Amino acid sequence: MNRDGRSRGGRGGFSRNAGSDVKAAYLFIAPAIIGFTVFVVYPLVRSFYLSLTKYNGLTDPVFVGLGNFRRLFTVDPAFWPSLRATGYLVVLYVPLSLALGLALAMFCNQRFAGVRIVRTLAYLPVVLPAVATITLWKFILNPQVGLANTILDKLHLPTSLWLQSPSMSMPSIVIVMLWGVGGTMIIFLAALQAVPTELYEAARVDGAGPYAVFFRITLPMISPIMLLQVILQTTAALQTFNQPKILTGGGPGFSTNVLMLSIYNNGFSNLGRIPQLGYASAQVWVLFIVIIAVIALTAKFSSLWTYSDNTPD
């Protein structure tokens, strides 16, 4: 390579190197292009085809048209509950995560001794392996010997069955997820630090109160990041798998049997059942379409509530 490079340089400087640039570029980018084709494009196409087939992974897929989708929406007793569980999770988790994340970011954006410690600790759960923290929480939420009920009991507050109660199981999962709110916080914190100080100074000169400052300066200025967060958090929440898989296995009843868990159980579970890969692919596509819809709707309505300095005035 050394000799090669030298001779090329000697031949005519970089202005005449356009051809070798192209060759080099494609050599450098080849792995990524191959990866994109094999691990992104192919699965996308293939998964769409599979969703239209009956396929157990052993014999060849049999084309059934929209049969899987018909079965999902009209026959399967577990599908609507899983859709409802997924929706419930999103509705509960996303607003709380955004509100808590922003509140935490605003708190950590102040000038106090020790603020770095708070920030670091708040971000800590995000770096820890999900399995490690989720199993820890499984024990914390144990109704008899867990920390959660012990503390509630000491404070003379009502205790709960947490994961074992059909009505509390999903809120419990959301609590576990919210422990990782530091991830949301760190992005909001970056957005808050980018808001020009002059704006706050001007507002103070004008005598604006904290609420006016928040709603008329802070919120509009971070609205593009808010938009990004809505999309990221919602798509992530729609694909929640680890928590229900480890904490509840989908129960009690179908209360936490979210779509991802249902897909996994239909497609891969080794519980002696025949894998239904075509059927699971149809579920994947339902989830995929929901995700696309969320992104499209959020982006479409974003102009209503995000601030942009490109607007002509």
Place this chain on the structure above:
Amino acid sequence: MTTLPTDPAETVAPALTRTVDRPRRSTGKRPLRVTTWYATALFICAVMIVPLLWMITIGLKSRNAVFEVPPRLLPHEFHWQNFLDGPKAIHFPRLLLNSTIITVLSVLGGVMTAMMAGYALARLRFPGRKVWFYLFVGSMLLPGVVGLIPLFQMYKSIGWYDTWLPLIVPAFFGGNPLFIFLARQYFLAIPYSIDEAAKIDGAGHLRIFVSVMLPLTRPAWITMAILAFQASWNDFLNPLVYLYSAGKWPLSVGMAQFVSPFAGQTPNWSYYMATNLLYMLPPLILFFAAQRYFIQGLGSLGSTTQK
């Protein structure tokens, strides 16, 4: 409000590198405010740290003391031995070795191929470079679940099921589009006169990439390496899907298995929590050791959209 500066999205992350110096308000003169702040801070810290302390406490209790009702917050007697016996009982050394091999290789592949792609996208002119950039960035939005079943079938048909290959090989093909994006942004920020000088000195692209660009982009690839390490070390779904034999499991699947409802008897929680701490340790150490690079690297994410 007409003189508002640039879109916050553009300047967001560089701010991360700064220490907190924003909305400054007088603090010293308002004791009540200070008290409220510290009370809240204490509460936040407690919520974040108490579960982890509780984990250590359980790790130090005897097997039966864990099930005392009401539970004691501090162990009656300290069983330090749990930190040695627990890992053995949970086959920790084997799982640790598996995790390490998988993680090291996928970090290596992911960072290397992303840096290469980023170099080409940012510093070389070739037909289709805009198109590929948008395709890679667009694929970031694609939910991972879409590939799950076809990829599973693909690996199965070429005999990769129940091997580590599905967890490693994709990394060597630009596995994470975010990394390609990050690398490109970093390369864009480097002055072009540098490679012009290198070219005049007779260096080829490989030479420029390895000896000039890699040292200059250290924060970028260190950040990627940290992110890739965490992603691989913490990944649960992929190994769960692709690995059947317990002997090949990484820590994530192995650890989850011990507390799974199908595992049979009640797990030995003391052993488990002691081992859980060891499982958390590498990402924890890495986080504290590399915080600086981590934050610098994230910073480049924001300075991006202008180019």
